[in-house]
Amino acid sequence: MSAASEVPVRNVELLVRDADLLVVDGEREIRGGWVAVTGGRVTAVGTAGNEPEADTTVSAAGRLVTPGLVNTHHHIYQNLTRSYAPAVNGTLFDWLTTLYPLWAALDEEAAYVSAYVGMAELLMGGCTTSSDHLYVHPRPRLVDAEIRAARDIGFRFHATRGSMTRSVEDGGLPPKSVTQSIDEVLADSERLIKAHHDPEPGALIRVALAPCSPFSVTREVMTATAELAERHDVRLHTHLAEDHDEDTYCLETYGCRPVEYFEDCGWMSDRTWVAHCIYPNDAELRRLADAGVGVAHCPSSNMLIGGGTARVREMRELGLPVGIGCDGSASTDHASLWMETRGALLLGRYRGGPGAMTARDALDMATRGSARCLGRADEIGHLRPGACADLVVWDLHEIALAGALTDPVEAWLRCGPARAWTTVVAGRVLVDRGEPVLPGLRDALRDHGRVARRMQGIDG
Template sequence: MSDPPAKKPCLGGTKDPSVKIPEVPKGRLILTHIGTLATGDETLGDIDDAAIVIKENVIEWVGETKKLPKELADAADRGTRDCSHILIATAGFINTHHHFYQTITRGVAPANELFGWLTTLYGIWQCMTPSQLKAACQATACELILSGCTLASDHAYVWPNGCRLDDEIAAVLDTGLRFHPVRGSMSLGKSQGGLPPDECVEKEDEIMVECRRLIETYHDTSKFSMLRIALGPCSPFSVTKELMLKSARLAREYEKVLLHTHLAENTNDIDFSLSKYGERPNEFIASVEWDRSDCWFAHGVQLNDADLKVFAERQCGVAHCPSSNLRLASGIAPIRKLLDSNVPVGLACDGSASNDHSNLLSEGRLAMMISRVRDFRQATNEKGTNAVPGDPTALSPKQALYLATVGGARCLNREDELGKVAPGYAADIVGWSDHGDSSTALSLVGCAQDPLSGLLVTSPASVTFSIINGDPVVWDGKFIKVSLAEVIANAKKASKDLLATAGYTQRATN
């Protein structure tokens, strides 16, 4: 048998000069006296009065502060930071699905299901410029970081007026966020039986050329990489099967290039595939070679048992987007079943025009809540009680944290380097303080006896610190690398200009 073909090299293209890959910090940084550290590691468990030693961008040591080895304590050349004001710290969260550009079109079509919502917004997004895209992406990255995210994937699939993924990469990396941009695409316009207007779709040959350029220029396969490219034909109802197949084969020419799309989001989505192809989601993905462990899918709300079996056998990932699924009345994904079947499940915000925020911690809270009533039925049985009661054990705070950390790392095939606070893992760590007069401290009142459960059930608005790749990105609630005031002002202007260009002035009246 012949060897498989060698994977093609990356990082050989010409980067846009505005793209700055964050440098790895030198030396040791030590955090001490963290109230409770939820490591996410089965052996380490939760540690009270914890210390963490970070060497460059990697966690070197974790344990009780009183057990911190003297030789490490004496070698903190980047300093030792007292964290006795931190009630709870965890591994940084991983957002597995988003559409950053949508932040400047929030609140549009607030009472529509998916297809009606999309057809309202396509025309607005078509007017977006590169500077508006950058402003939207930077605002989204900041909001995600404040919610505890240290890595986000973004699925960008509209490319009007010269917008490129390079613009997005530059804007996001400047905030310090670890980034997995997905080069999304649409090729099935309305005249070909798809949902998007023809002006919004691209030619498939041009999509492939651009995808290859982006992989070869930016995709970094190294351990603790800050930037990896994935490919993402948008959805079964906006691309051809040929594009799905070509994307899969292109991705597999390279190392660690993953594939991502929307799947089984609502019943219209299922009906589209059944009527056009006669296929359920599991049959559709098999027919285009996407039934593999290098693929993860947004939503999975309408997966049935046959679909679920394939996801489990082939280890396809699911990005669970609870707010978006409720906002668009899509349904509640079978998360408990997926977890019980060992399917990789991560947490996600989905686009900020169908959520409409970018707060991953609050998605964890909502995931817990809606999993508990997924199978609940109002109908009463002959005894006058609920025919199917809710299940308060369906998803616990610890399991919600798992989705946001280890689950996300599994979806992105990075579980050996991300998602835990343990030696050898990337130094992506976030913490929340219950001291002082911040809204975070206010939210955490009453949580000291069980800080981890308290964090998930209260979902405070903002982290107190965020360390990404060993580097503080937020400290004492303030951004280190960007001015949040400027980011907000730029995004507000971008939104105003975009909606003015699109001529969109509607306001919901009921």
């Protein structure tokens, strides 16, 4: 037997076997590999011929098996306004100001159905853990509704309690209808942590705190949120250095560049991961790396808005944790982490040449890099024994794979399109033969369509 499975494996609940290639982590791959799961954890991996007996067996014959992908930045509620015609061709600030009034209609039902449908879509794209940045709060308990959807599905979910307090009237970007006072933000942040955050190993639900951006909250909110996160030992998330307009705004409002402002507010720590991070200069990038700040790289969103892309190769060389994020469902317009991982591969090579990024580099960002951003490198993003049993059996049509004989990982991203044939979260099969196994999905889709039409002002 392999070194990882010399002791006989007993009482196996789920066995995924006969993989063309099993990617355990960035250092180990097994041809013909298998994964044994019990109690929501990986108990062993091994080579063909040494498989243990199991209650349930999934065949991965001819297919690639990887750790589940981890989404480090998303705005799931935005799938209610996907590809909204009046907004699709503007700048970031144009796009936001067009959609803010629509998002002011968000309520608990909208938050629930958008989360349910969004998580189903993420599962189909091989994502087994996702964060979500919900920063629009026109009504209370919207994050609770998202968490309820995650629990109904059995999805591993890091809800981030976003906030906006600086409206147009206060010199910010959003309308008053989607902002809150600092007291409301801090009180609800603490309530959500106490009600839902699970710090235990293997947790399905965790909570982080996430003021939206330098142009939508005050310095007081940034500072107080960092202090609250320290007190409750939860993580911090925000947008940072996403757009040149942000540079201008910070210089005019705070008298400094975004990264300096971020540091002044007490956010420069390994508790923090940030979205986009496109425009730090070299010195700022080194400061972020020295502090251990993570970065959520969002390839499709940045390309669609035309706002530049992160210097991922330099970040990784400096030691920053770099993960992959889908970003908003109304900017990226999809929630496939496979597509984002492929986008990261293409962008990395476009920026730095053929040697700058391989498919394994991109996969590593979408798994181990993303897990580091969420503070969970010990238990997700890999399939070593003891890890959470989050994994994907990938499917590519035989026509797409014709002639791809030498490297299943490169073929996975280069040939495509790939979809999840089987997605397992905490040992439970949530996608089977390419379709979500979610009993509430049909009702959620029906309700989602009704809510989306209402929000966009479409009759019928």
